[in-house]
Amino acid sequence: MYRYSLLRLARHALSDRPWPRAWRQAKPRSHYDVVIIGGGGHGLATAYYLAANHGMDRVAVVERAYIGGGNVGRNTTLVRSNYMMKGNTEFFEFSLKLWEGLSHELNFNVMLSQRGQIVLAHSPAQMDALARRGNIMRLNGIDAELLERAELRRLLPYLDYSAAARFPILGGLLQGRAGTVRHDAVAWGYARAADSLGVDIVEGCEVTGFLRDRSGVHGVETTRGRILADRVAVAVAGHSSQVAGLAGLRLPIESHLLQAFVTEPVKPFVDHVISFGPELFYICQSDKGGLVFGGHIDGFNSYTQRGQFPKVRQVAECAVALIPGMSRLKLLRHWAGIQDMTPDGGPFICRTPIRHLYLNGGWCYQGFKATPAVGWCLAATIARDEEHPLVRCYALDRFARGGESLDEYGHGHRPYRH
Amino acid sequence: MLRVHCPLCGERPYTEFRYGGDASRARPALGTSSLEAWHDYLFLFDNPKGPHREFWQHEQGCRQWLLVVRDTATNVVREVIVARNAGPGGGQGPGSR
Ligand SMILES: Cc1cc2nc3c(=O)[nH]c(=O)nc-3n(C[C@H](O)[C@H](O)[C@H](O)COP(=O)(O)OP(=O)(O)OC[C@H]3O[C@@H](n4cnc5c(N)ncnc54)[C@H](O)[C@@H]3O)c2cc1C
Ligand SMILES: [Zn+2]
Numbered sequence: 020m021y022r023y024s025l026l027r028l029a030r031h032a033l034s035d036r037p038w039p040r041a042w043r044q045a046k047p048r049s050h051y052d053v054v055i056i057g058g059g060g061h062g063l064a065t066a067y068y069l070a071a072n073h074g075m076d077r078v079a080v081v082e083r084a085y086i087g088g089g090n091v092g093r094n095t096t097l098v099r100s101n102y103m104m105k106g107n108t109e110f111f112e113f114s115l116k117l118w119e120g121l122s123h124e125l126n127f128n129v130m131l132s133q134r135g136q137i138v139l140a141h142s143p144a145q146m147d148a149l150a151r152r153g154n155i156m157r158l159n160g161i162d163a164e165l166l167e168r169a170e171l172r173r174l175l176p177y178l179d180y181s182a183a184a185r186f187p188i189l190g191g192l193l194q195g196r197a198g199t200v201r202h203d204a205v206a207w208g209y210a211r212a213a214d215s216l217g218v219d220i221v222e223g224c225e226v227t228g229f230l231r232d233r234s235g236v237h238g239v240e241t242t243r244g245r246i247l248a249d250r251v252a253v254a255v256a257g258h259s260s261q262v263a264g265l266a267g268l269r270l271p272i273e274s275h276l277l278q279a280f281v282t283e284p285v286k287p288f289v290d291h292v293i294s295f296g297p298e299l300f301y302i303c304q305s306d307k308g309g310l311v312f313g314g315h316i317d318g319f320n321s322y323t324q325r326g327q328f329p330k331v332r333q334v335a336e337c338a339v340a341l342i343p344g345m346s347r348l349k350l351l352r353h354w355a356g357i358q359d360m361t362p363d364g365g366p367f368i369c370r371t372p373i374r375h376l377y378l379n380g381g382w383c384y385q386g387f388k389a390t391p392a393v394g395w396c397l398a399a400t401i402a403r404d405e406e407h408p409l410v411r412c413y414a415l416d417r418f419a420r421g422g423e424s425l426d427e428y429g430h431g432h433r434p435y436r437h
Numbered sequence: 438m439l440r441v442h443c444p445l446c447g448e449r450p451y452t453e454f455r456y457g458g459d460a461s462r463a464r465p466a467l468g469t470s471s472l473e474a475w476h477d478y479l480f481l482f483d484n485p486k487g488p489h490r491e492f493w494q495h496e497q498g499c500r501q502w503l504l505v506v507r508d509t510a511t512n513v514v515r516e517v518i519v520a521r522n523a524g525p526g527g528g529q530g531p532g533s534r
Contacts, residue, residue, distance in 0.1 A: 258486075260482065260483075260484035261484075261486055264483075269477075269481045269482070269483065270481065270482070270484070271480040271481055271482065272482060272484055273458075273459070273482050273484050274484055274486075274509070318456055319439075319451075319456045319491070319507075320459075320484065320489055320491065320509050321509050321512060322486045322509050322510050323509070323510065323511065323512050325512075327438055327439060327451070328438050329438065329450070329451075329452045362479070362480050418476060418479070418480045419472070419473070419476045419480075432479060432480070433458055434458075434482070435456060435458055
C-alpha cells in the first residue's frame with residue numbers, strides 16, 4: 020500500500036506528481052472464496068476484515084454502480100452507542116470502539132469527531148426515559164451524562180428556551196464520545212485497505228441472479244458474467260429484498276426513503292450533535308459550516324430515491340422550533356436514500372436458510388454508525404459459517420421465535436412506523 | 438408531490454391520507470393455529486420495485502380506507518378503489534397473489 024504520511028504529503032505538495040489510485044480497477048475473476056454483493060460501507064468493511072482478521076484474500080466486492088454512491092455517501096454521518104435494548108447496546112459500543120481506532124487501522128483519516136451527542140427531553144416522562152437509557156449505558160461501561168436545563172443553556176445557548184417555545188426543554192442526555200465521521204472517507208478508506216490486502220473491488224457490476232444447487236449457493240450471475248464463489252454475502256442496503264428475492268427468499272423488510280438536508284454554510288455555532296425529543300429530528304454542523312439535519316422516513320414504500328416535499332417542510336419546522344435562528348438560513352441541498360425498514364427497527368446479520376448465503380440488511384436509520392462492527396462481525400460469520408456472538412440478536416428468525424424484538428422505541432411491528 | 442385520486446373526493450395530496458402498508462397479503466382465517474402462517478402474514482413482505490398494492494386511509498377527507506396500486510419505482514398511482522369493494526380477504530382483490 021502506498022502509505023499516507025506527513026512526509027508524503029509534503030513531497031506531493033512540492034512536486035506535481037499525482038497521487039496513485041487508492042484502489043485497483045479490478046476485473047472479475049472466475050472464482051473467489053467469498054463474493055460480497057454491494058460496495059457500500061458494509062460490504063467494503065466486511066471484505067477488509069475477511070482479509071485482515073481471517074487471512075482470506077480471494078475475496079471480491081461487486082458493486083452495481085460506483086464506490087460511495089449508495090447510502091454510505093448519503094447519510095448524515097452520526098455515530099453513537101446510546102442504545103438500550105440488550106444486544107444493541109453491546110454491538111453499537113463495539114462499533115464505536117472500532118471507530119476510535121479506525122484512522123490508524125486503515126491509514127486513512129476518517130475524520131472521527133467526537134463532539135458529543137445530546138438527546139433532548141421536553142417532558143418529565145422523557146427525562147425519566149433518558150435517565151433510564153443513561154443508566155443502562157453506564158451499566159454497560161458506556162459514557163452517558165444526564166444534563167439539567169441550566170447546563171444545556173450554557174452548552175447550547177442557541178436553542179429556544181423562551182416561555183413561548185413550542186416544546187419546553189427540560190434537560191438532555193449527553194454521550195460525549197458520540198459524534199460524526201466523514202462518510203466518503205469510510206468508503207474510500209476501507210476500499211483502499213481491502214484492495215491492498217488483495218481484495219478485488221469490481222465496480223459497474225450488478226448481480227442479477229444466484230448460482231444454486233441442492234448444497235446451496237455457489238456463485239452469482241452478474242452483468243459482467245458469471246462468478247463462482249464458495250460463499251456469498253448480501254450487503255445491498257435498501258435493495259435487500261430485491262437481491263434476496265433473486266435467491267427466492269422473502270424478508271421482513273420494506274424499502275423506504277430517508278431524506279437529508281444541508282443549509283448554506285455559516286460560522287461555527289452548533290458544536291454538538293443534537294437530537295430533538297418531540298419528533299425524530301437531529302442536527303449537526305459540518306466542517307464546511309453547513310447545518311446537516313434529517314428526520315423521519317417519508318412514510319410509504321419507495322425506491323424512487325426522490326424525497327417528498329411535505330417532509331422538507333416538516334423537518335424545517337422542527338429545525339425552527341428548536342433553533343429559531345435557523346429560520347433565515349437557505350437550504351442548499353437535500354437528497355434521499357433508499358433504506359431497508361424492518362418490523363422492529365433492528366437489522367439482520369446472519370446465515371440464511373440457503374447454505375453459504377449470508378445476509379446483512381434491514382439497517383433502517385442506523386447502518387452508518389454500525390459500519391466497522393458490521394464488517395468485523397459479518398466477516399467472522401462468513402469465515403466460521405456461524406454467527407459472531409455480537410450479532411446473534413440480529414437473526415432473521417427472531418420474529419418467528421418471539422420475545423426477541425429490538426424495538427428501542429416501542430413503535431410496534433409495522434416497518435413504516437419506525 | 439405524490440397525489441392520490443380518491444374515488445369519492447377526487448385527486449388530493451398524499452398528506453391528507455394515512456398510509457396503511459402492504460395490502461397484498463391475505464389474513465389467515467380466524468382460528469388458524471399455524472404460527473408460521475401468522476408470522477408470514479405479519480412479518481414477510483414482497484417489497485416489490487414496481488406495482489405495490491397498499492392501503493391508504495383518506496383521513497382528512499371521506500375517511501374511507503382505499504386500496505391503491507402504486508409503482509414504487511416511479512410513485513405513479515395506477516389504480517384506486519375503495520378497500521371494502523376489494524372483496525373478501527382484505528386486500529385480496531383482483532390481481533393479488
Ligand atoms: C439520508 C440518510 C441518512 C442516514 N443517516 C445515518 C446516520 O446519521 N447514522 C447512521 O448510523 N446511519 C445513517 N443512515 C443509514 C446508513 O446510511 C445505512 O444504513 C448504511 O450506509 C447502509 O450500508 P452501506 O453503507 O453498505 O450501504 P450502501 O452504501 O447503500 O451500499 C449498498 C450498495 O449495494 C449496491 N447494490 C444494490 N443492489 C446491487 C446488486 N444487485 N448488485 C451489486 N450491487 C448492488 C448499491 O449500489 C450500493 O452501493 C442514513 C441513511 C440515509 C438514507
Ligand atoms: Zn376521500
